[in-house]
Amino acid sequence: MITIKIDGRKVRAKEGATVLQAAQELRIEIPTLCSYKDLSPFGACRLCVVEVKANGKWQLATSCDAPVKEGMEVRTNTDRVKEGRKLAAELLYYRYPTTGAVREIAGKLGVDVAEGKADDHDCILCGLCTRTCHEVVGVDALTFMDRGPGRNIDQPKIEYIADACIGCGSCAFVCPTGFVKMEDKGHQRTIWGKDFKMESCGVCGRYFAPVDQLTWISKKTGVPYERLKTCTSCR
Ligand code: SF4
Numbered sequence: 232m233i234t235i236k237i238d239g240r241k242v243r244a245k246e247g248a249t250v251l252q253a254a255q256e257l258r259i260e261i262p263t264l265c266s267y268k269d270l271s272p273f274g275a276c277r278l279c280v281v282e283v284k285a286n287g288k289w290q291l292a293t294s295c296d297a298p299v300k301e302g303m304e305v306r307t308n309t310d311r312v313k314e315g316r317k318l319a320a321e322l323l324y325y326r327y328p329t330t331g332a333v334r335e336i337a338g339k340l341g342v343d344v345a346e347g348k349a350d351d352h353d354c355i356l357c358g359l360c361t362r363t364c365h366e367v368v369g370v371d372a373l374t375f376m377d378r379g380p381g382r383n384i385d386q387p388k389i390e391y392i393a394d395a396c397i398g399c400g401s402c403a404f405v406c407p408t409g410f411v412k413m414e415d416k417g418h419q420r421t422i423w424g425k426d427f428k429m430e431s432c433g434v435c436g437r438y439f440a441p442v443d444q445l446t447w448i449s450k451k452t453g454v455p456y457e458r459l460k461t462c463t464s465c466r
């Protein structure tokens with residue numbers, strides 16, 4: 232374990248933990264849009280900035296990807312931190328002024344949010360869906376396009392690889408803006424424009440998971456498909 236100081240309070244943190252996780256242990260609220268527990272950090276939104284003392288000087292750093300270090304000192308609530316978060320929120324707001332989730336967090340962080348349309352669901356390129364697909368689901372059906380030299384920085388996009396997708400819906404669950412649309416209609420789920428046949432529970436008859444997802448789980452775990460045909464409520 233490592234001991235660090237956050238806002239003057241001592242906290243013990245696990246080696247390899249981030250400053251954000253250590254602060255959350257103390258129930259200190261830090262705004263985030265591109266971070267999610269159990270996913271690797273991405274450092275895209277910069278809403279989570281804090282001040283960290285390095286070489287005797289306080290410097291702004293994103294807390295979601297800053298690892299704790301023995302003796303580290305952190306400040307989460309100074310004017311500089313608030314300004315840093317507000318600036319990050321402003322940048323997001325100017326880029327996605329009609330996206331509800333962005334407007335909401337920008338307003339909370341002191342940005343002057345104009346009245347008007349707030350019902351868009353833009354992709355803010357937070358990378359939560361791509362990381363979930365890769366790190367949690369393990370199928371890599373979503374990746375960022377336009378990587379590498381010569382990429383279009385202004386308009387990077389998420390690439391959907393339909394053949395790899397198992398229709399699990401994890402990306403829709405983590406997407407903070409509602410850009411990923413998923414619709415379940417009886418025996419069919421539609422996500423990223425692809426239709427998936429749903430399996431019905433052998434006990435209650437409710438459609439509960441795509442056939443492709445159960446097939447994939449069966450293949451990965453060796454559990455026969457027939458044994459997976461029971462929904463979580465009936466297990
Ligand atoms: S689709 Fe949603 S989760 Fe994926 S990068 Fe865009 S905003 Fe983030």
Ligand code: FES
Pocket residue numbers: 262263264265266273274275276277278279280293294295296
């Ligand atoms: S939550 Fe840390 S950069 Fe987005």
